[in-house]
Amino acid sequence: MFSKEKLKNEWFGNVKGDILSGIVVALALIPEAIAFSIIAGVDPMVGLYASFSIAVVIAFVGGRPGMISGATGAMALLMITLVADYGLEYLLAATILTGVLQILFGVFRLAKFMKFVPRSVMIGFVNALAILIFTSQLQHFVGETWVMYSLVALTLAIIYLLPRVTKAVPSTLVAIIVVTGIAIMMNAGVRTVGDMGTLPSTLPVFLLPDIPLNFETLAIIFPYSLALAVVGLLESLLTQSIVDDMTDTDSNKNQESRGQGYANVVTGFFGGMAGCAMIGQSVINVKSGGTGRLSSLTAGVVLMTMIIALNGIVVQIPMAALAGVMIMVSIGTFDWSSLMNIHKIPRTDAIVMVVVVATVVYTHDLSIGVFAGILLSAIFFAWKLSKVTVEEHFNVKAQSLTYEIHGQLFFASVQDFVDQIDFEADVKKVILDVSNAHLWDDSAVGAIDKIEHKYDMRNIKVEVTGLNKESSELMDKIGGLSKASGH
Template identity: 80%
Template sequence: MNYAEKIKNEWLGNVRGDVLAGIVVALALIPEAIAFSIIAGVDPMVGLYAAFCIAVVIAFIGGRPGMISGATGAMALLMITLVADHGLEYLLAATILTGIIQLLFGVFKLSGFMKFIPRSVMIGFVNALAILIFTSQLQHFVGETWVMYSLVALTLAIIYILPRFTKAVPSTLVAIIVVTAIVIFMNIGVRTVGDMGALTQSLPLFALPNIPLTFETLMIILPYSVALAIVGLLESLLTASIVDDMTDTDSNKNKESRGQGIANMIAGCFGGMAGCAMIGQSVINVKSGGNGRLSSLTAGIFLMFLIIVLGNVVVQIPMAALAGVMIMVAIGTFDWSSLMNIHKLPRTDAIVMVVTVAVVVYTHDLSQGVLAGVVLSAIFFAWKVSKVRVEKSLSKDSVRTYEVHGQLFFASVTDFLAKIDYNEDVKLVVLDIANAHLWDDSAVGAIDKIEHKFEQRNIKVELTGMNKESSVLMDKIGGLSKASGH
């Protein structure tokens, strides 16, 4: 397939499926975009503009057709303190900077670096995200009456029971319509979206954030932008892999990173908050028959159309209905199979997963949880590979042989050195490192040290079986060592 045909296929290969799925996704996106805005502490329009801008831009320049991006919970959770301390304009600036970081990430083809994030950290990330989305809803229950509780219960009941009868309409949408209708017609005085912020029925306008362009400003937004960029790419590339698997096709991860970056830069310029790919919405899209670029474009445009036409109805949606939807999102985001399999995982992997979750829940910052998980995994890894096995044998003519198995590097040399007995009365010591690998300066130093110590006692040391890489290293560093002459 040549380039033009590929483009044509990505856009027009599945027009009917893409348009229908796009409409379904738009309907499901609205409550989420509003709820995520409320989590971040900004007006609902900020999330809706973000969802619109990102979905439309990604349709053109994303690397994974059929994936849906927009305002997400993971990103919203990172913004809370920035918005609370510095306000919306700083959030928009941080969004643009996030985009620039992500764009650079894609330009320099760094998506391969994601492999340094262990799977147990990814599972912890997803589970922590689900827990945070859930706990972020608890504030809406404070000081409420049984009326609000029962509306939430009704919302959840419709969401989970309706699909047993029909899957033609998204059950979340039906739940929201029914609960909103009940509140309007029975005139129940519960809090609504309108109480949380204004909804303007207009298209987003281009405007650069109104902030002082100083070094100080940069220092305020940079930590947020780095965290947003990492979390955004993490969720986007994970979602891309899930869509790859669902559709049994491949995708361009670096192109997706660039696309996410540009989409966030544009969102920030049009008054939207930073976003990324959405696992739940992408699954809904593919299940509804969408797999092309048209589905994301349709979702974005139809969402904006609905807000402009139905804005005054949207503000009447009770918070109870949104809280119900968010609880559903949290339940759907959580990787339940990881709980079922936790006893089957290696102990260290399970610990990494739990620690990732715990750090996120404690700090309310997904990027810190990921960092803690990665560092802990690295420590566990070093600990595991730093186990060096030494087999001793003594020949008749008093030649002591040490057969070394394992990786010799900074973390393992202490353990290794402790296994050598310098006070033995032998003629010759043979250090067989055919099954060992020297990795760094410390390893070379350890060999030198052994030779030196035996030499003091007039015992010769013979080094055998060194592999090629190790001897190259030895030659480079170990000018002192006589063994390098072998």
């Protein structure tokens, strides 16, 4: 698969488009990186370093050219308690471990297991993420004045209405510049980014996280890293499919998993927080004409250059402007079509989606919501499959009773199946016709044995017919064993 030609094309096949879109993305990344840092409870510097380092590393090792990765809301939300309880150094260590887990995921080619995450869980995931991003902004409104509210409103108005007039400049950036300008000129006295913590004035440097290297540390960070790794890959692979679809091209999911891992390892050592692919930014990038690796590299480099050059101005951005941007991000993240179609989709899917959202909103942990959703989907699936129908045919001449069994026989369905058998029947012979059924496990074989045994006690002969190949192999394997030991 690897070829020099392909790599050259991925890097330099679209130089002009990639550089322009990279600049647009860099500008849109700044407010988000700052806002996500504030959600996680760390200095804006940590998110900015992360977005810089992840975007640059992914440009080289990612699996999906044209996709943008950086500090994200989904990841920031998972870090809140780790940062609050143990501090930044543990977050950096957790970031490195997250990367290692993701590399392993990619090396063992586990991307294919993503299909075990049902669609309703993914929809619940993005909707929950949108709701959490929105609610995380509410704290900025507490005890504020009408000046702050109107600045938020102005930010949103510019973001949504400017594209009607021109699409040449990103409306988010214009909104931030205008609102910052107004706040400075009016001397409005609203809270600014500078009030939230320090911003970087230098390039990040390589440092080992300052933590004790022992089992206790591992026990603290491992659960966080696992959650971060899973959520990061979930969002990255979803974004990857979206970019695949937008550009009508295919890309390597396992390479991207490894790439996300390398990016997080490097980022942890350079003082950044764990991140992943960003749906919104990737869509902006492709829409702005970026399709190659160069777009991600440009985005990272321009982001860092801007921050260092314009440090004095960035600290003066009012929180109101950032809150406006984050509200826009949450509206854009939410899958509105799922609300519109909720009455059309199967009820179990709708329940799974709502349960994922409710779990996440309650626990503030996307990974718990996803696991709850997968578990519930599995239960629903087993429940749907566990419906077994049994038809009874009585043959007067032969005094035999035939049960025609339709469905899947496994642990969840055997009870339902056995309940439909009449053990008191006054017959000479019972035939179990399983030609329209499939025996899946030990419980299925056990149920057949149990029926044979019960009739056997009344000296009624039982014959099993129509076993398909797999089922009969299973009967031979398990049935033989249980009979030998049983009676």
